[in-house]
Amino acid sequence: MMDQVLFLFGLYLFGLYFGLLFKRQLPLALIGASGFLWGALFWVMGGVVLSIAPLPYSPVSVLILFLILGIGLGILHLRDKTWHLTRPELTGLLPFAIGFLLVLLLANQYNFSYVSSDSIEQLITARRIAAEGLSRGVIEALSLRGVYLSQLQSASAFLGADYLAAAQPAFAFTFALVFFTLSWKVISHLLSNQRLLLALTVLTSLALFSTYFILFQAFYIHNSLISAVYLFTGVSCFWLAVREGEDSWMVLGMLALLGFSLARTEAPIFALIFLLLLLSTDRIPYRTRLISVLPALFFIASWYVFLLTQMGTGTKILNPEKTLVIIAALVACGILVLLSELKWVKRFLLPYLPQIMLGILLLVLLVMAFYKPEHIKGSLYVSLLNTLRYGRWGLTWLVFSQLLLLVSILGPRLPGERFFFFGIPTFLCLLLAMVYFRNPYRIGWYDSANRMLTHILPIVVLYVLMKAAQGHSGSALPGTRDEKKGSSQLHSFPSGHPDHHIDESGE
């Protein structure tokens, strides 16, 4: 019973050990909050690497892999002199670690887990991974639902547990902490009034995490909440990387996007939306782009190439043709990163990438609606009803979708707004376009599109929060000349569409 608590806490500590590499550049609270994200991701990536290698996936081999990784990280700590924790650092991190351990103990003792048919398939696949490795049957299952959850849950077989009951609550707790700390960090760039900053961040976090469907997913063994926390972390880190010009944000952002990409089979395509939006800002130094983006793309592409070679005819979700499309998209993005320093690319392609992406998707949707009008129209209507009534979202989507429309059309402009202004509609368009290749979306919380709305909701909430903060502070951004003039300069904000003409620095 306690084995899984110790295992999950061990992953948290390993993630913390990794995160401390960035303690000089990033907020300590974020490092303390996000430890489990990185530890669990290393476990999943380790399992994937062992399976592709091919080496036996066993407790001993994973332990050896973690030892090697731990030594590597230790060398980096020694080089950067980040190994030593000061007393304030220790006291800053301790509440997070104790809180996380407490959540694990409570979740293990008071188990509220829930499974749907999808979850059962993933738990069975987890057991098969531990027993058979990546056999043909396991590959088939993974090409239906993604590798992340099954690979993580496969540890239960090594621990003698039926499943990891505390894993999902651990992700939910991490999500709440990461949402709060990252929102705080992002908003502190837009709002100098500390009391309002605290009030808005607390209220927004409470609104999001009091939503029934979010609370439900804290115990629902599925990949939606896991995807959501990684995507939110990725997008927020990208925004901060652009804003602060700090490479560490890029490293965490790319790792988060990697975690998101491994959680669902079609996730890499969604991840590419935000990666391309990042590239379009042209604010990340070329060297940083190469070092942070290419390894992650290589890892994801390698996994899909491996799937392609092993999947045979594939499944209804992922067949060889769709796998090739994903691989091609990843390779194309890699090539774009490589060429992104060329003058003509910087001048004629990168600035217009958001509009090109969204434009193409809208065109594709139109064509799809022409060929399958009832299919697309019905799915759109069903998704709308799910957000407003049947999806167990309470008032959350109803309120935030209205605010989203309002702030994106008439709200004050933001620095780095393209991540949200183009990212959110492109995500939603892609979600609708996907239905062309599958059964129409259904009424109910269990509908795929409804569950995938969990991925984008925190980003929508953050966007509205940012707009509210920006609206209150006017054009006065902390650290700029306008800040001193206070919020009286509100009228200086032109209402209208944010686009590539916005000065990304906000100054």
Added chain:
Amino acid sequence: MDLGNLEIILIYTISLSILFALSIILRGKFWHRFGALVFPILLGGVIIFNLLSFPAVNQPYFNWAYQGRLQRLPSNQLIDLFKTSQTPLRADWIYPFIADYYPGRTLLIPENLLDSLELSLDQLDSQGQLAAVEVIEFNGVLEESQAEIIQEWEMAVVPTRELDSDGNITREEGDSYHFFREEEDTEAALLLLRYDDQLFFIPEDLLPAAEEDL
């Protein structure tokens, strides 16, 4: 108050229009007050509504296959997870239970059960983590009186549903699988027996003891 879909969409559109109108009429003032007043009030409303509506929402959902609600499980065992979730099960989700209850054991399947058996011998071997699966010449179909005796033993019961021609789960009840829970570790082979739509995994060494009754 139970609103229809169209009414909800209408309310949504009207409230959105009011927000748009206010922001256009008030211009700059609107955004200043939006951040300090309107947005926090809206957030407060969302929080209060979400918390107050929690008990009403946390009820079995209208779809029979996705009852989904939060409730405490009696234990951290897989069987309690499956049962409490009330998710209809397929026959090929039974293998983990065989792996949990009888790892490394030999399963004897009477030949006359093979045609009606929804389990695959290969998957019994691999996913069930059995040492071997052997088909034997034996009448594995129980009489009613024999089944009544066996049903009195302490068993974990996992019911399954029938599948349609596309492999989707239907409302029709399928076979239910009865796993005899042993208190002591034993190496005895398991015998699969059937009565009607119930399948029993019985340790072979238990049968001589009950032979007189059976």
